[in-house]
Amino acid sequence: METTPSRHPDGPHAGAPLRWGLLSAGSIARTLAQAIAQVEGGEVVAVAARDGDRAAAFAAELGIPRSYGSYAELYADPDVDAIYVASTHPFHRDQALAAVAAGKHVLIEKPLTLTVADTEEVLQAARDAGVLAMEAMWTRFQPLVLDALERVRRGDIGEVRSVQAAFTVPFEYASSHRLFDLTNGGGALLDLGIYPVTVAHLFAGHPTHVQVLGSRVETGADALVSLQWMTPQGAVVQVVTDSQSQGASETVVRGTRGWLQLHGPVNNPTSFTVHTADGDVLVEGDRRGYQHEVEEMHRCVREGLLESPLAPHADTVAIMTILESARRELGVRYPQEDAPRTFDGMAAP
Structure with a gap:
């Protein structure tokens, strides 16, 4: 299904690297952090987990400047432009909505939420807030x-x-x-x-x-x-x-x-x-694993898109x-x- 992506009303992101925050300190978050480090256009500046010690250890291992023991601190960080939601499925909706409400772009691990209704709610909230929302379905970007x-x-x-x-x-x-x-x-x-x-x-x-x-x-x-x-x-x-x-x-x-x-x-x-x-x-x-979806996220933000033409919102809802x-x-x-x-x-x- 083809779509014409809408654009951020304020235009493209400035030329500075996209500053990432990781929501979760698990293995998938580690894989994405490594992918971000291997491509141009972005850097991981913060990680949050419910266990502050775990977040701190994760940050020390990967050289991430800041770690938080609560997700609220990550949402509130003014130096974070985009958040990768890497928790398990039932938490995606509320966490993505909180990130969007804080004005952050969101890359949300698949499935984007548990249900069609929740998926539609998150994507509409992102469009209303003028931020990019994308499902981390890495296959689509290969x-x-x-x-x-x-x-x-x-x-x-x-x-x-x-x-x-x-x-x-x-x-x-x-x-x-x-x-x-x-x-x-x-x-x-x-x-x-x-x-x-x-x-x-x-x-x-x-x-x-x-x-x-x-x-x-x-x-x-x-x-x-x-x-x-x-x-x-x-x-x-x-x-x-x-x-x-x-x-x-x-x-x-x-x-x-x-x-x-x-x-x-x-x-x-x-x-x-x-x-x-x-x-x-x-x-x-x-074949560079998660790097392709990271590159697409960087491109879309840079060009002011609110959805990726490679992972249009309509397809995410349809699937x-x-x-x-x-x-x-x-x-x-x-x-x-x-x-x-x-x-x-x-x-x-």
């Missing part, structure tokens, strides 16, 4: 994925007829494990399934309706989910995600004139091959709509949710 997408959209394999994508990662079941704990946003769909759903949505488009099969573990969290949908253009999509099995995660896009295969994990492809009557073409490219509809079908409901929301078919938001 040059290999963008190259493959461009080839498909320009017709290299003809009209897309079907897409298959899967992502399975085995975790030993324990009711207290975050992936199986509904109070902490557990479930295969939001942690793993969001990747193949995102990739399939990129290559095929939004569904007219979704068929869902799956199973839950004892805590009620979804563990194995299979989705199938058809797009208005007539393409069929098949997605599988599982938190308890192993297997290849090859992604295949089939067209009327050929087919394209993404090699390696669906969230971080290593290469892709285009198969046509003219022969097979193997394509490799730039959350697919995931939430699938959860409803499986009977998965988070305790933080309001009463179940009824969707008017599967029309794009």
